[in-house]
Each structure stands twice: as C-alpha cells, then as structure tokens.
Amino acid sequence: MSQRVVITGIGIYSCLGENLDEVTKSLYAGKSGIIFDQVRKDFGFRSALTGMVKEPDVKNFLSRRQRLGMHQPALYAYMATREALELSGLDVDFLEKSETGIIYGNDSTAASVVEAVDKAKEKRDTTLIGSGAIFQNMNSTVNMNLSTIFKLKGINFTLSAACASGSHSIGMGYLMIGQGLQERVICGGAQEINSAAMASFDGLGTFSIHESEPGKASRPFDRDRDGLIPSGGAATVILESYESAVIRGAPILAELIGYGFSSNGDHISNPSIEGQVRSLRMALKQAGIGTDDVDYINAHATSTPVGDSSEARAIYEVFGEKVPVSSTKSMTGHECWMAGASEIVYSILMMQNSFIAPNINFENPDEDSARINIIPQTKEQNIDCFLSNSFGFGGTNSTLILKRV
C-alpha cells in the first residue's frame, strides 16, 4: 500500500444513543438497547424483540427536495455522517472543492418499497407514488442522498454484502485511499428498523424469543443463547490519507492497518470456521503484525447457537485463549448492514477511553466459548490495536485491524 490510511471522523446513530457521547456512556455501562415491539407482534412476528431508534426530524437541516428521497437508511446515515464530518472538521464548502468520495454499506430498503407499491396498488396509477420513492427504494439510497447533500465529488457507490456490508465498505475505502485513488472516503453502514425489513429474517426462526426480558435476550457466546435480535441505525467512519489528515490538522482517531476478507463458497447461511480463519489470517498478514499485538477483538457473534460457536473456534484457532473478546451485539442486537461500521465506531470509542465494553449476558460458557477470553463486565484496559470481525449471508467474511497512532 502506498498511502497510510487513518480515521479522522466517526459518527453514530444507534439504539445505544444518538451521538458519540451517549453511545460511549452506554458501552461503558453495559446498557442494552433492546426492546419489545408490539407492532411486530401484531404484524405476525415470531419474535417482537428489536433494537430501536427514533426516526430523526431533519426538517431544520435539509430542504424539502433533499428530504423527499430519504427513508430510514438515508435518514439514519445522514445523522451519523453529520456528526462524523463535524468531528473531522469537514464542511460542504471544503467537500465541494476536494477529492472526497462515499462508499456506504446498505442491503435493503424494504419499508419504502412496500409503501410505494401499496400506494400504486391502491391508486392503480404509478404517477401517484410521488417523486421521492425511487430514491428511497433503490439500494444505493444512502450514497445517492448523501453525495448530493454534501456535494461529494469522488467515488460514489453502495456496497451490499449482507451483514458484512459496513465492514467491507471501510475495506473498500481503505483500498481506494491506500492506492492513492482518493484522498478521503466517507464509509459506513445503515440499517432500517421496521417490520418489512425483518419479517423474512424472522421467518427463518433465528431470532431470540426471550421476550420477557428484552435486555437479557441477546447473549452472544452464552450457553443459553437462543438467537439474534435485529437492530439498526447508522454508523459513519471517515477514512483519509495520513498525509491529507496532517495537512488539514484533522484529528487522527486511529490508523487502519489491515483488511482481510474471504468467501466460504459453501452454504448460503451457515458459517464456516475455515472461511473465517482465512479472513482473520489475511488481515493479520496485511497488517504485518502478530497475534500478540492485538489487544482486543470485537467479535461478530450475534447470539445464534451455530454462529457464535464457529467464531469462537476460529478465534481460538488463530489467537489461542488470551486475547480479550467481546460482542457489543449483546447490547445493540444485530445491526446487520450497519454492524461492521458501528462496531468500528464502538471499538474506537473504547480505544479512546481505555476500556473494553462488556459482552453482557455472558453467564455460562459453552464448550467453544470456554476456550477464549470473553469479557463479561466492563474492563479498564489500554487498547493500542484491535480487530473487528463481520460475517454475512452468502459466506462473505471481513476483518479489519486498526491501531492507535
């Protein structure tokens, strides 16, 4: 790689809080963002558990035309990106004149599609759907809206890779900057929160039905876990060449030093230990570090029986038993398309504040999780280097390694 790639801005809009300060406090406190949603029960969901964020009111920030093409993914992403740009010291005037792109992770726009199609069916006339629907309905809704709003002039596309979308988006931004093709790329992940988006996933029977205690339902690595809990929001990570960051005097929050990836080439939904191990080893090799250099692993672990066991085995195979591991999904639920980006934000917040956020609800290990070092309670610890895993349907795996600068 010819250019060093650093993070100069992060932003978050999640069920743990609507900004970095709120989220830092929630992570430290081990606070769950999971609720019981009666709307889902009435819809016919097997599990009514979900992470929840409120839809932001952006009327004070954006014009009518800018707002019309935005549904949940774009709205959440806008809020996270506003915060990240502000932290990075970037405004529209600068962006318009600079080489700044966007590669954002997103893999659905279900609610807006349903709303548009329902309207057309009711009216029996497509002209009455309105002009905003097409820009809400396309999977590239986030990048098309944000590139317009922030007047971006660089690379501009959406990355869809199921629950590894956010992580791969950062990996692609890393490659763009590393190769000298861009100075700066806005990366991230967005995930809509609504019944339309998650009904078919719920239908697979993979969600936790521990509805009586929402805060205890997401329990990655715990022996008694019974499934994941969907969640959402958006997370933005601004990647920039080290040189550009120094020239701007931008805050350098971390350096991205490794991106590993792999495809299982096997079952569409089952994980593969071998595939995950390849992703982990590729990231370590590219970063040029040993396993002892990693101070913390933010696991993908979603609280499903099979998925968590596979990851525990992969981590043990590559790292052995010492490195501290936690899954922040124990608090957030599974933020799906957003998760790979949000978990980079969560981990940077831990690195900045010298603590490891807990894997809450980890009470009893199973045979596989007993072999790795899972952190069940908040731990004060310096983090100089961390690794974050993301694995998605279709057997897409992504691993990122970041270090303090």
Add this chain to the structure above:
Amino acid sequence: MHANDVKMSWEEVVEETRDFLSEEFEVDRGLILPENNLKDTLDLDSLDYVDLVVLIEENLNVKLTGEDFKEIATFGDFFQLVRKKLGL
C-alpha cells in the same frame, strides 16, 4: 375531504389549494397569488411536477397529467385548470 366529495365553493377550493401548496413546498402562503409565476414561486424542478400531480389528486381528487402543465405559467392559469377539471 375532497372538493368533488363535498360541494365546495370555488373560493374555498382556491384557499385550500393555497394552504396545501404552501405547506408542501414550504413557501409563504401570501406569495401564492393568481398573478405570480407558479414554477418560480414554488421553485419547481422536473421532479416537483410529479408531486404537484399527487397533491392535487390527494387534496382535490382531480387527476392532472404532465401535458396539463404545458400551458400553465401563473397560479391564475393553474387555478383555472383545476376549476375546469372540477367543473366549477
């Protein structure tokens, strides 16, 4: 409630139209006057005409098409088009 559902006077239709245009396009209601230019006042681009068709249908139960706007310059022209469609 639509103009076609309950008999509204023409004056009531105009006032209601000024209300929903002002709200949707976020412009001062006082600027929606017969002599003012429709496109300039509402700051319409090509996409906004689609939403204008939706608004008229939803509020007045009148269906306009893109062709209908070819002869429209002012709000006065626009009101007359709606009046003609409503048969008032």
